[in-house]
Amino acid sequence: MLDAIDGVNWAAVPGHPRWYEPARAARGLRALAEAANLVQAAEAGSLLAGGGIVHGHSGAVFPAAAVAAPLLLDIAQQGHPAARDTALGLLDEALSSYPHAGYTRVNTPDGPAVPICCAIADHLRARAVLLTGLGKRGKTLLADAAEHWxxxxxxxxxxxxxxxxxxxxxxxxxxxxxxxxxxxxxxxxxxxxxxxxxxxxxxxxxxxxxxxxxxxxxxxxxxxxxxxxxxxxxx
Structure with a gap:
């Protein structure tokens, strides 16, 4: 999982230059994958929600969220329970937040220029078995993803x-x-x-x-x- 995180050039992922901080994306995901308790998971979540993949205070999502979605799902599957809950919360926030103008789309294996929310929804559907097994929170994410058909x-x-x-x-x-x-x-x-x-x-x-x-x-x-x-x- 760490190799997959480090294998992404987060600085090359587009994002609003005033709000997107690539270093927070890389550090936050690595810290969340390694988190062994609630405090560590919360600190990692703050990095990711404070400019890494979303900007929680303004309700904005960055293209990096679509890149990070499968990594967050891996953390939800393999990580500490506190890291799992943080990962699911970040996915929920990313799916419901709005992107900045000029940074609304990402390229995916299914095609170029896909809306960020739709790309995240596709990642969630691809891990439907995992999310269903995680109970109410995972099922709610799948229900929200279904709106992005x-x-x-x-x-x-x-x-x-x-x-x-x-x-x-x-x-x-x-x-x-x-x-x-x-x-x-x-x-x-x-x-x-x-x-x-x-x-x-x-x-x-x-x-x-x-x-x-x-x-x-x-x-x-x-x-x-x-x-x-x-x-x-x-x-």
Missing amino acids: RFEIRECVADSGDTAAFGVLAGCLPDGVQAAELHRAGELAVPAGVALEYPPAEGSREACLRVRGRHPDELPPGATLFPSECVLRVH
Whole structure:
């Protein structure tokens, strides 16, 4: 775990120059991973919440939070109980805080320019078994992450001036028409209105969305939809 923390060039992670302190991210994560009691965990948490991955006093989150999310989940799994609680609290704060203008997105294996909150939510979903096993606090994090849905398009067909898009839904798409940002081939397209046509069956993530006023040619396989609401979250 320490090698993974040290392997990140935190100074190269973008962040508001007035608020983001890369050294706090590196020192805080290392200290939290090594914490052996409540006091040490609290001190590490203060570093991370005071400019490392979030700025707690102003309610701002930095791109470093998305980079740190899998490391915090490792600490929650392997660390001291006090470190686990601190890690979960930081993940909750990062997911609910707003980024500064100009520092709202991160590059992920699923694509570039993903909203910070959506990237964190993906990390949380990837460790759903761990979080569920941690009880109420872990389950609450998963429920909050579900609001930051993502839909990957696999196939499309035209349907009465709209497009029926078949693919994989992560998270929970609310009822009604939702504004969504379309990511395709590494580029951002004009937002679209989407609605859940057929929800996933139990135990499956496959779903069908209706994309209003779009032709299938605009929605190639591999394109991804994110909630526009997340894109507009700015501190």
